[in-house]
Amino acid sequence: MTNTIGELxxxxxxxxxxxxxxxxxxxxxxxxxxxxxxxxxxxxIVADPRRIELAEMAxxxxxxxxxTDVALMNSMMNVILNEDLLDKEFIANRTEGFEDFKAILxxxxxxxxxxxxxxxxxxxxxxxxxxxxxxxxxxxYAMGLTQHSTGTDNVKTACNLALxxxxxxxxxxxxxxxxxxxxxxxxxxxxxxxxxxxxYQNVTVEANQEKFEKAWGVKLSxxxxxxxxxxxxxxxxxxxxxLYVLGENPMMSDPDxxxxxxxxxxxxFLVVQDIFLTETAQKADVVFPGVTFAExxxxxxxxxxxxxxxxxxxxxxxxxxxDWQIICDLSTSMGYAMSYDSPEEIFEEIRSLTPxxxxxxxxxxxxxxxxxxxxxxxxPGTPILHREKFNRGLGLFHVVEYKEAAExxxxxxxxxxxxxxxxFHYHTGTMTRRSSGLDAHxxxxxxxxxxxxxxxxxxxxxxxxxxxTRRGSIDIKxxxxxxxxxGVIFTTFHFAEAAANRLTNADSLDxxxxxxxxxxxxxxxxxxx
Amino acid sequence: MISLTIDGKEVQVPKGTxxxxxxxxxxxxxxxxxxxxxxxxxxxxxxxxVEAKGRRNLLATCxxxxxxxxxxxxxSSDVIEARKIILELLLSRHKLECHTxxxxxxxxxxxxxxxxxxxxxxxxxxxxxxxxxDPNPFIMRDYDKCIMxxxxxxxxxxxxGALAINIKDRGHHAKISTAFDGNLADSTCVFCGxxxxxxxxxxxxxKVSAGKGKPYQTEKVxxxxxxxxxxxxxxxxxxxxxxxxxxxxxxxxxxxxxxxALCVKGRFGWDFINSDERLTTPLIRENGELRQASWDxxxxxTASRLKGIKEKHGADSIAMFTSARVTNExxxxxxxxxxxxxxxxxxxxxxxx
Numbered sequence: 033m034t035n036t037i038g039e040l041x042x043x044x045x046x047x048x049x050x051x052x053x054x055x056x057x058x059x060x061x062x063x064x065x066x067x068x069x070x071x072x073x074x075x076x077i078v079a080d081p082r083r084i085e086l087a088e089m090a091x092x093x094x095x096x097x098x099x100t101d102v103a104l105m106n107s108m109m110n111v112i113l114n115e116d117l118l119d120k121e122f123i124a125n126r127t128e129g130f131e132d133f134k135a136i137l138x139x140x141x142x143x144x145x146x147x148x149x150x151x152x153x154x155x156x157x158x159x160x161x162x163x164x165x166x167x168x169x170x171x172x173y174a175m176g177l178t179q180h181s182t183g184t185d186n187v188k189t190a191c192n193l194a195l196x197x198x199x200x201x202x203x204x205x206x207x208x209x210x211x212x213x214x215x216x217x218x219x220x221x222x223x224x225x226x227x228x229x230x231x232y233q234n235v236t237v238e239a240n241q242e243k244f245e246k247a248w249g250v251k252l253s254x255x256x257x258x259x260x261x262x263x264x265x266x267x268x269x270x271x272x273x274x275l276y277v278l279g280e281n282p283m284m285s286d287p288d289x290x291x292x293x294x295x296x297x298x299x300x301f302l303v304v305q306d307i308f309l310t311e312t313a314q315k316a317d318v319v320f321p322g323v324t325f326a327e328x329x330x331x332x333x334x335x336x337x338x339x340x341x342x343x344x345x346x347x348x349x350x351x352x353x354x355d356w357q358i359i360c361d362l363s364t365s366m367g368y369a370m371s372y373d374s375p376e377e378i379f380e381e382i383r384s385l386t387p388x389x390x391x392x393x394x395x396x397x398x399x400x401x402x403x404x405x406x407x408x409x410x411x412p413g414t415p416i417l418h419r420e421k422f423n424r425g426l427g428l429f430h431v432v433e434y435k436e437a438a439e440x441x442x443x444x445x446x447x448x449x450x451x452x453x454x455x456f457h458y459h460t461g462t463m464t465r466r467s468s469g470l471d472a473h474x475x476x477x478x479x480x481x482x483x484x485x486x487x488x489x490x491x492x493x494x495x496x497x498x499x500x501t502r503r504g505s506i507d508i509k510x511x512x513x514x515x516x517x518x519g520v521i522f523t524t525f526h527f528a529e530a531a532a533n534r535l536t537n538a539d540s541l542d543x544x545x546x547x548x549x550x551x552x553x554x555x556x557x558x559x560x561x
Numbered sequence: 562m563i564s565l566t567i568d569g570k571e572v573q574v575p576k577g578t579x580x581x582x583x584x585x586x587x588x589x590x591x592x593x594x595x596x597x598x599x600x601x602x603x604x605x606x607x608x609x610x611v612e613a614k615g616r617r618n619l620l621a622t623c624x625x626x627x628x629x630x631x632x633x634x635x636x637s638s639d640v641i642e643a644r645k646i647i648l649e650l651l652l653s654r655h656k657l658e659c660h661t662x663x664x665x666x667x668x669x670x671x672x673x674x675x676x677x678x679x680x681x682x683x684x685x686x687x688x689x690x691x692x693x694x695d696p697n698p699f700i701m702r703d704y705d706k707c708i709m710x711x712x713x714x715x716x717x718x719x720x721x722g723a724l725a726i727n728i729k730d731r732g733h734h735a736k737i738s739t740a741f742d743g744n745l746a747d748s749t750c751v752f753c754g755x756x757x758x759x760x761x762x763x764x765x766x767x768k769v770s771a772g773k774g775k776p777y778q779t780e781k782v783x784x785x786x787x788x789x790x791x792x793x794x795x796x797x798x799x800x801x802x803x804x805x806x807x808x809x810x811x812x813x814x815x816x817x818x819x820x821x822a823l824c825v826k827g828r829f830g831w832d833f834i835n836s837d838e839r840l841t842t843p844l845i846r847e848n849g850e851l852r853q854a855s856w857d858x859x860x861x862x863t864a865s866r867l868k869g870i871k872e873k874h875g876a877d878s879i880a881m882f883t884s885a886r887v888t889n890e891x892x893x894x895x896x897x898x899x900x901x902x903x904x905x906x907x908x909x910x911x912x913x914x
């Protein structure tokens with residue numbers, strides 16, 4: 033997030049929610065948005081193909097066709113331009129590329145886009161006015177915006193919207209991705225990515241390579257590595273021979289599980305380190321037992337870049353080892369001695385190599401976390417980014433045209449399938465399916481389907497049905513629900529016995545981010561008996 | 562600033578300060594049941610009453626602004642008498658099952674009865690009963706222990722915004738209820754358990770923690786939630802080297818993201834930690850089956866296989882998936898291991914999934 037969670041409760045005068053079912057996936061942030069609307073009268077704009085809980089209290093709700101995010105936001109910007117609701121001073125002083133960008137907006141009139149997005153022109157106008165006229169307007173998004181073959185375009189378009197209205201660098205504004213996992217921010221910050229060391233220091237920059245070579249005492253590669261989705265593809269082709277999976281479950285989380293399964297089986301050697309014998313661990317050649325967050329010390333970095341402490345509450349269960357310890361042990365076994373007395377000692381090494389974390393110490397975050405960047409121990413941290421200038425200096429407008437999703441419905445597969453999450457489960461269900469209360473309350477996967485589609489197919493509520501895509505099929509309980517428009521179906525990916533990713537598409541990736549298009553693929557529903 | 566005298570001590574407070582706050586500044590220990598610093602004032606339980614010189618009635622301090630020149634007595638005989646009667650009235654509809662109660666030791670009613678020596682109630686007798694089964698796996702609703710402070714109603718409204726519960730009926734029959742007096746699962750309840758967090762007695766407790774340890778038997782370890790990216794602060798409740806529950810840290814300084822508020826996963830989704838399915842030994846595949854192995858064997862075997870593949874096919878034939886769920890320190894080591902030991906930049910995690 034460019035801004036903080038607290039600002040969504042206290043400072044934002046308008047909040048534009050697109051592609052985040054906040055009350056289910058980030059419930060505590062959802063409470064704050066609701067309170068801001070109810071207590072302070074903040075305006076709420078919701079754009080989502082499903083009429084999610086927040087849509088019920090929105091000033092404007094735009095139920096758009098999955099995959100038409102760019103068309104929808106460009107049409108909002110067409111209104112902002114034509115009604116002269118721009119922040120001209122901000123555009124002049126803080127941005128570049130506006131003229132080129134402006135030129136493409138002309139054709140995105142709300143009327144023209146109505147046929148693409150399905151959103152009435154008047155609603156787009158209303159949403160554009162609320163967002164642009166508010167003193168401080170925040171955009172919040174999550175995987176609903178990013179998990180598309182146009183995911184990067186979608187995010188750039190959201191940035192254009194914020195840039196053209198000056199909604200950056202001030203309290204209550206910002207472009208705010210709500211990140212789905214406890215330490216997904218930290219995993220990125222720590223260089224758990226194929227192109228960067230810690231703090232996004234590029235592996236292809238010689239100075240960075242030298243810095244880490246010196247610190248680690250070995251020669252390093254300057255060749256950008258494989259992303260997760262690419263690695264699975266290479267394994268499938270036989271080019272990748274070994275894979276070490278730490279606390280991940282690609283046999284549930286990755287697109288097209290048939291493809292993933294074949295890829296993993298094609299490996300010469302698979303190591304999995306986890307707390308349970310996950311669907312992925314069942315395929316491993318070696319399994320290392322790690323521990324839960326309750327059994328170790330360390331830090332997590334949340335979605336607002338706040339680095340916070342994780343504390344050991346109990347000893348590791350008999351036989352398991354802390355994950356950091358296992359990596360050290362394996363590294364030492366391979367002839368590169370790694371030895372740390374504690375996670376704090378590791379953190380000290382991180383600080384020495386990571387400019388944005390350099391000023392953060394365990395002592396300083398003992399009670400309350402610190403937002404990076406925090407370059408020195410005197411620095412208070414940075415809750416709001418881009419106050420004076422952007423990382424690159426001026427904010428760049430990107431010219432982004434609407435592109436259709438990669439796999440659209442046709443006669444054989446007439447429905448759009450979107451996948452996501454439930455309030456009661458988390459990611460691949462490794463933890464929540466083994467939490468007694470959560471699994472008792474929500475033991476089955478469900479397929480949300482509009483009553484009109486259900487009637488056409490002669491399907492009753494709670495009936496087991498078959499969902500079929502070009503990748504495969506699953507049997508699943510139908511839940512008839514009018515929160516979806518006809519032609520769109522939705523399910524979650526938490527359940528191994530009805531695994532949504534048997535259906536999803538591994539071939540339609542965003543060309544830059546390599547994120548799979550989980551929000552749009554073509555599907556059909558069949559009656560079983 | 563205004564000045565007033567509390568138990569003979571003169572204090573100065575800003576205009577608009579509530580008497581409760583002023584009394585606490587003066588060091589007086591004012592009992593409260595319906596008052597909650599994060600919720601709108603109810604002024605309904607009357608436990609916080611004090612005597613003000615020259616006033617005919619006792620004043621409920623939580624809803625009375627301090628005034629210049631007030632002379633307050635917080636433990637006068639009239640005050641004590643009033644509080645005792647209030648406690649007796651509350652006890653008359655509170656099922657006394659302290660020995661088996663999940664809140665035993667962390668119950669304001671128990672504390673105040675002890676403080677004022679109220680053992681039983683003169684107002685006992687046949688009255689309505691409110692407890693009925695609610696077959697949800699998270700929240701135990703034992704309304705025969707409810708003292709109608711309405712903190713749960715206000716938390717549901719003002720913190721979570723779920724508006725799942727409210728007061729139903731009047732007088733003796735008043736109770737906390739969902740719309741149409743049904744089960745929580747059929748209401749707008751999202752099972753965040755904020756109602757448990759604010760309940761001053763044992764009327765609302767966690768079913769997941771039931772029977773696993775009384776509050777005073779557990780150590781509270783403050784940490785960060787393991788689920789979504791919000792990063793809520795919570796306290797793991799530990800008894801005998803076992804996690805037996807999760808409770809809120811109700812202090813904005815110590816819980817800056819969520820100020821104690823949690824969701825259903827954070828508050829009730831912790832018992833996977835104790836699951837029988839946890840892995841407790843390394844495993845090695847042999848003849849197609851995974852078998853148990855010692856740490857030394859598993860580490861040596863893995864090291865030699867990885868080294869062999871690196872020698873034969875090159876470093877870029879190996880990849881590591883690190884994790885969005887483990888710590889920063891572990892992610893740092895995972896990428897260091899991949900880059901420095903395996904010799905490749907093939908490291909990624911499920912940020913995209």
